[in-house]
Amino acid sequence: MRTSHKLWPRLALASGATVATLALITGCTAGSTTPDSSSAPAETSAGEETTGGSTGGTIRIGFSGPAADHGWLGAINTAAIAEAEKFDDVELIVAEGTNDANLQISQVETFINDGVDAIVLLPTDGAALTDVAIQAMEAGIPVINVDREFSSTFAARTTILGDNYGMGVSAGTYICEQLEGQDDAVVAEIAGIDSLPLTQDRSQGFEDALDDCGLEVSNRVAADFTVQGGEAAASQLLSAAPKIDALWNHDDDQGVGVLAAIDAAGRDEFFMVGGAGSANVMRAIQADDSVLKATVIYPSTQAADGISLARLIVQNEGMEELVENSVPRKIQLFAPVVTKENVEVYLPSAFES
Template identity: 70%
Template sequence: MFAVRSGRKMLVTTGAFLAAGALITGCSSGSSDSSAQPSNASSEGNAAAGEEVVIGFSGPAADHGWLGAINSAAIAQGDSLEDVDLRVAEGTNDANLQISQVEQFINDKVDAIVLLPTDGAALTAVATKAMEAGIPVINVDREFSSPAAARTTILGDNYGMGRSAGEYICERLGDKPDAIVAEIPGVDSLPLTQERSKGFEEALKTCGLDVDNRVPADFTVAGGEAAAAQLLSAAPKIDAIWNHDDDQGHGVLAAIDSAGRDEFFMVGGAGSKNAMELIKGGDSVLEATVLYPSTQAADGVRLARLIAQNKAMSDLVEVEAPKRIVLNAPVVTSENVDQYLPTAFTS
């Protein structure tokens, strides 16, 4: 069920919020000097290898570019950490199988678990069981239904994605009150899609625009192509399109090419390498994408290590790791694309 991986390399950076530096954990016992160096600090800070910890990781089936990148980045991060023994469960979209994987981690008495649940509600009970057994759980991307199920939660900002996309379109079209804005979301029934659409709509309202045409897809290339073809057929004129997902964006762009349309610009979502290269090239209707970091599970591995070793985040004064972290959703354009390409995922 598991592949055992031990990292034996120097620490590398995957998330700016865990930058290496002097570890700050509070004053040593008996000290009245608030500036005193903590007794367990070292000049190398969190980058220095500590006691080896065993971390279990369970993620989704890699049936989507972003999800594949989530898994590979987590594994690479475990391999890079000298003091981490990362045990990787087979990726799955079966909640029952994932429950059994977590139960195995509990039986193995791992030091921490990083879990991107296929269904947050379905995995809540077993995650709570791990927490009650004294094993900290780091919940990634899809939230559990109870805060008691996780020591720390790391999320992308779905509402913020929509907000960022809408604000970018407002900057480009805010002086055109009659501009036609279209939206191609992912799976409409998912809370993450609903949050993205909500943020988008609310941002557009600030400049007097709204969503004139909206056709949902399903996060797949075929679904993106079908949705875009339907949208383009229904809307003879468009000024801007926001496509929620760069994987389905392959299909969206194919439909645009087939229709011979180029009177609009498009904003993507998630931040694939393919999308960023198109943005950098400047020869596509795609001129921006909104980041939804594929480093979330890798950040989870880094954070699980610190929690299991009773360390804090070195750039914070707080003596414990935070309970909740929401990563930023910046807009990637030709002006800043080189900054984000190194962490872009292949779609």
Template identity: 65%
Template sequence: MTRNHRLLGLTAAAATTALLLSGCVSNEPPEEENDSDSMSADEGAAGGTANDEPGETITIGFSAPAADHGWMGAITRAALDEAEGYEDVELRQAEATNDVNMQISHIEQFINEGVDAIVLLPFDGDALTEIAIEAMEAGIPVVNVDREFSSPFAARATILGDNYGMGVSAGTYICEQLGGQSDAVVAEIQGIANLPLTQDRSEGFADALSDCGLSVSTQVSADFTIQGGETATSNLLQAEPEIDAIWNHDDDQGVGVLAAIDNAGRDEFFMVGGAGSLDVMEEIQSGDSVLQATVIYPSTQAADGIKMARLIAQSKNMSDLASAGVPRTTQLFAPVVTADNVDQYLEIGFRS
């Protein structure tokens, strides 16, 4: 992939994010411009933009996996906070679970209750596809978050992070730091190696490095846990006496990664994280860590799902689009956070 093609792809993803995160406004043109009509969309519900004004009360069912790591906990908190901001939204939260059968039964209950919309981050997208189709066939729009269903008929809208884009962003940053050092040793610490999301991240990383003449010298996998990150990194550091840069796919496991680095007394390299935890952002702010950057994988996806479900259930349109309705698929941008811009991302950071 050439640099120009990659930048075009990232620009398109950024534009999609901007459309989603800007306030939602009506497609009805104002009769005359006044202070209320020209109010910034960024003011959100408190600012009283047209789509954020209270409408018909709707009930949204929300289901997500257990909050067994920081990112997933942040996903649920953000969704609950978003729903709380709308007086016309009644949120019914299913018990968080990693049991596929239990999550299916929760969606069945939402269908039986006749909720107006469902926001679903499935523990397993394939396993939840059939029940999501049942909800759709019952006339209940489903907003699929993060882990995709295996059928396009299972969701009215899908909102995703950009795993491939994470790898591209991390690789591009490393290329910028290492310049023309074609012999640089670049290490990669994956999450769970056989997951499609991990493979997408690695593919994007390899493509970006290739664009500047670099490649991954050594690759280890952890399991998205602190202990797994520490073990994998200890093995990596023992195998590689000299490293120039490391990309760690996940900031939750990054706590263990940093512990292993500290224990080994190694600091000849710089490191890039992944996801955007507050812990990592504080490391970046400190200026005295090998951790120089992280790549955002938004923990606000389910909150965006709540906003989209509300728009769909109330037959409203997304702001800044000439077309009617809410897009079927929205993929969020994966920006790089460094000491230069960390302040603007602290608000969406999560604790590992």
């Protein structure tokens, strides 16, 4: 009998479990935005609580993120815009998505010059955007940092993150549970871009969870988060590994190519776990007619949550379920496993890849 999985509570990964999330105080009903140019940000020093310059009028929020060249990033932008539209008192100013750090810096500088009330920022490069984010904070404009962290705590009022390490732990723990008693099981891994810290964190979490139940990664390749890259990497892996019992693919967008390679090779002796939580993967899990049996969510709601948090911060409000009357400095979202048993809970918020 294997040891219990100390890294991750088994109850949290039970196939029928529903993960509750903290509900945010909305304060207004959904409706159209009514611009009000009279709003102005209050002056604070970096790291201090803003006094909320527009609690009685329209809250102007600037939003900037990378180019939507990936299904998950596209969903980030769409969800942020949809969340802003729920509030009568929010005007969302959306900068064009870009992977150019210098262009994104100029976008934030424009937000500062325009005197927005808050900025929600998913930086193309957290370190490169740190200085301009500090400038915004020093101008009294709270910055909500999404997904990719700045290199200084003074650059953001609140940071909201997914859990890359937790994704690996969730995937590894699920595989451990499915392979209970198979000490010689062959576990394979198709990672994303190996040079990225997020990929390294996912792989480390996966390795740690497998180690906890006496397994290890037998075959590993890296792709590039694209369909083409996933297909090429999977073809390489399948050629090198004549037998596999379980496979974790880090990203559902590249998973489209991974599944194509698996179909082309005629392999079906193993089960596959995806990553990120795309709608097409969840539909495949629901159909239960392929090797794909589960995926681990990396929430595409982070910027949408950032919009709601920005509004609360400007209004000097807190989160309804917390005793503390201010929004926390950091929020990290859970990485649940989606299976056939609970897919209907997560499919409505899944992104298309």
